[in-house]
Amino acid sequence: MSKNRITPRSEDFAAWYQDVIAQADMAEPAEVVKGCMVIKPHGYAVWEKIQAALDKRFKATGHKNAYFPMLIPESFLKREAEHVEGFSPELAVVTIAGGEELEERYVLRPTSETIIGHFFAKWIQSWRDLPLLINQWANVIRWEKRTRLFLRTTEFLWQEGHTAHATEEEARQEARRMLEVYADVAENVMGMPVVKGLKTRTEKFAGAEKSYSIEAMMQNGLALQAGTSHELGQNFGRAFDVKFQNQAGQLDYVWQTSWGVSTRLIGGLIMTHSDDKGLVLPPNLTPLQAVVIPIYRKDTDREAIVNRAHQAAAALHNAGVTVEVDDREGFTPGNKFFHWEQRGIPVTVELGPRDLEQGVVVVKRRDTGGKEAVAQDSAGGYVTGLLERMQGEMFARARQRLKDNTVVANSFEEVREILEPVSAERGGGKFVMAHLKDDPATDAKIKALKATVRCIPLTDEYDGPGKCIVTVETVPQRVVIAKAY
RNA sequence: CGGGGCGUAGCGCAGCCUGGUAGCGCGUCUGCCUUGGGCGCAGAAGGCCGGCGGUUCGAAUCCGCCCGCCCCGACCA
Structure with missing residues (x-):
């Protein structure tokens, strides 16, 4: 059956997620390459929107784009002890090239701190060379056991x-500034509310002094780490001998940061807004905001209506809306409605003989399904206003869901009771706010519940200090505990 | 990497237990009819039955190995 191939969320959330991606034509498993995916045009267009929103902000904060090799000498990884320990299990290594066994093997970059450290050492001599603010758009390889x-x-x-x-x-401010950039894009462009926080010692990036993250909540209540920003201290500076002479004439190692977001954001976007009919894209992120669908009964109507549809699209375009006319022949209007609905386009504009007569178009919004007849003359203004409202309302609904599913717990037993029944398929996930010491031993206790400490929020919206639910020591604030992707 | 499921036409699946001419729905193509939420009717095309090997007169079907996908665990953006 071609109809209704999307599993309802209530039945199996994980299956729903797969179905939405397939029906929206965003991506598919690479099939012949283990764990990899083909990002199809509609999925890639969403990535390009994310890229554009981020890149603009990176440049506005003084960063420049550059590119470094994807092959990294294996020895580089080993220079920072914690880093190599963290990444070794998931490395893919090139051992043969040009038909010969390599003297030194290359790893396919899992992240670029090491090779960039090497070049930073060449580029930096003086305090005048600082700060050095570089961004790279790239692909990375991490051999994960289980992929989605x-x-x-x-x-x-x-x-x-x-x-x-x-x-x-200065490095600390940079790490925090970029976390804010990520939160801004997540919330105001993607409409995905996040909690900004500090990672625990156990959860921080391998080789960092401190890691910050933004944590989002999916519709099943599971947490998704949507972006990270790290204070690397002088760890990589020492490992790669990145030294500079300061204004007092003394040599010192640089203080570094690194920060990243990935195509994972697309997964977060899907699981924040989409419904049982398919993908739902927020107006600020969609590659296409509106589609005009002409409806005609006879071939004699056809020309007049298609012309009018193009006029309507031109009016929307002039009002600043990204719009297309679906004037494909051989498809019924119903067929077209479903096509764009599954692909998450925020607004469809229907234009048929009845509307032509009455001088209106029928505007339908994807998120709520609401329909409204609007005078053709005022359609441009109406749709721009609608898109703006939709963006706000989609974010508000997601934020309300985050709020509704965030709960306070005051004992380990309570945390267990809340999180034990939670799973990706069944849902029921919560962000549990509890006092917990930042200590590998307490993290391990939480892990036994198949949950993790997501972060220690940067702003405490709760009751300040309290007793750790594991060690009973007094800790400064509550942390977020949740099951996560 | 352990446990489970699956791999057959572009897509979704049946057939396998009990070996004997490869089927159904959707889609595609052609024609007619239609077009306000996946129209209808008639006809047609489309297959290394995931791969390799074994058993057999004969394998989609039985056996072994391998590959891939999905789900559940252990590990992670």
């Missing part, structure tokens, strides 16, 4: 920012 389209694939697309600074304070 967009959320965790063997190869994925991302950006990685790498910066070097003269002082620890």
